[in-house]
Amino acid sequence: MNNHEFFLHAINEKKLVQVKFDSQEKGIIQRLCVPFDFGPWRREMNPNPDRYHFYDLDSPDGKHNLSILPEQIISIDVTEQSFDPAVYIKWNPNWFIKRDWGIHS
Template identity: 40%
Template sequence: MLLQKFISAMRSKNKIRLTFYSKKDQKELTRVCAPMDYGQSRVYKDGKDRYFLWDYDSDAGAHTLSILSEQVIDIQLLEECFEPSEFVTWTPDWIVSRDW
């Protein structure tokens, strides 16, 4: 169900409100994000699927999040849309198909 919401939001370019367990902060966090992709990371070679997101609420450092499925607590679809060109500055090789 959460993955379906995520992929639907990604394809429709809707922002989401993501609640997840942050390993770094060792607590639950909620962030407004743009869903970017889902699947196995090319960086982490552990074979685990991850949610890849652009974090609009990040106050410092990188705005990208890579979250394991077991860390995701809730995903709420927001009415506000995002424009991928706001943050996609590279030639993407997406895992999940979409028209952007």
């Protein structure tokens, strides 16, 4: 499987991922994340390439949303750790990628 397939698998199975990426500012970084979605960044209206959207669980700066362009991704590894979407989804989602997360789909 490629990185995108691993990402989709993690969403469907509700598994955390280890994401390794080139942050451009801080170099190569690896983070434990909840996989959220793949698509344009909703905050930006200009030409807006698709990107991977995660919730970073182990940043030294605290937990936060993390959006990464595909060309920055080095690897996405699916862990055995499950997550409960209800813990992280506190809004009415409108995902680009379909999933079966109950009321959080």
